[in-house]
Amino acid sequence: MFSIAAPTHVYYVNGGAVNATGDWTTAAGNDANDGLTPATPKASIRPVLEAYDLNPGDVIRVDDGTYNLSANLVIGNADSGVTIEGYYDEEYPDRRALVNRGNTSAGSYAIDLQDADRVTLDRLHLTAP
Numbered sequence: 001m002f003s004i005a006a007p008t009h010v011y012y013v014n015g016g017a018v019n020a021t022g023d024w025t026t027a028a029g030n031d032a033n034d035g036l037t038p039a040t041p042k043a044s045i046r047p048v049l050e051a052y053d054l055n056p057g058d059v060i061r062v063d064d065g066t067y068n069l070s071a072n073l074v075i076g077n078a079d080s081g082v083t084i085e086g087y088y089d090e091e092y093p094d095r096r097a098l099v100n101r102g103n104t105s106a107g108s109y110a111i112d113l114q115d116a117d118r119v120t121l122d123r124l125h126l127t128a129p
Contacts, residue, residue: 009058011048012041015065022092024063045099049079056081062124063087064095068102072112080117086124101128 014029027033029043035051042048044067048060064087075082086097101110110126113119 009036009052009055011035011052011058011060012038012063013043013045013048013060013067014041014063015043015067017065019064019092019095022064022089022095024061024087029063045084046073049073049075054079054082056118057083059083059085061085061087062097062099064092064097066098066100068100069110072101072107072109073099074112074114075116075119077115077117080119083120083122084124085120085122088123096125097123098125098127101126103128 012025012035014025016028018025018028025038025041027039027041029041031043031047033040033042035042035048045060045062060082062084087095089095099110101108108128110128111121
């Protein structure tokens with residue numbers, strides 16, 4: 001007996017700038033984009049979570065840049081199994097994907113997991129002063 005898993009989808013995020021070489025995306029991000037290709041990235045992670053019914057194994061690739069949050073980035077049960085992967089390339093060790101909550105209030109977090117299982121944050125830099 002065997003089963004066929006749902007296809008894995010890759011979604012792309014780029015906050016703005018596009019480096020000449022080495023980036024995962026080829027265009028500046030815009031939340032009106034679909035985020036489905038390197039040429040049509042969304043500008044931040046939240047719109048990917050809101051626009052799609054993500055399945056286990058799906059990957060959100062977050063390109064080099066700083067992503068400032070005005071509210072906690074909530075990942076709930078419906079997005080269990082997702083991987084959010086921050087930019088990395090051995091040829092460009094100074095580049096990274098930084099998620100900055102930028103708020104010192106109690107209850108302010110960069111990532112807020114709410115009943116989400118098997119979520120992987122890979123090479124994603126997080127800060128919340």
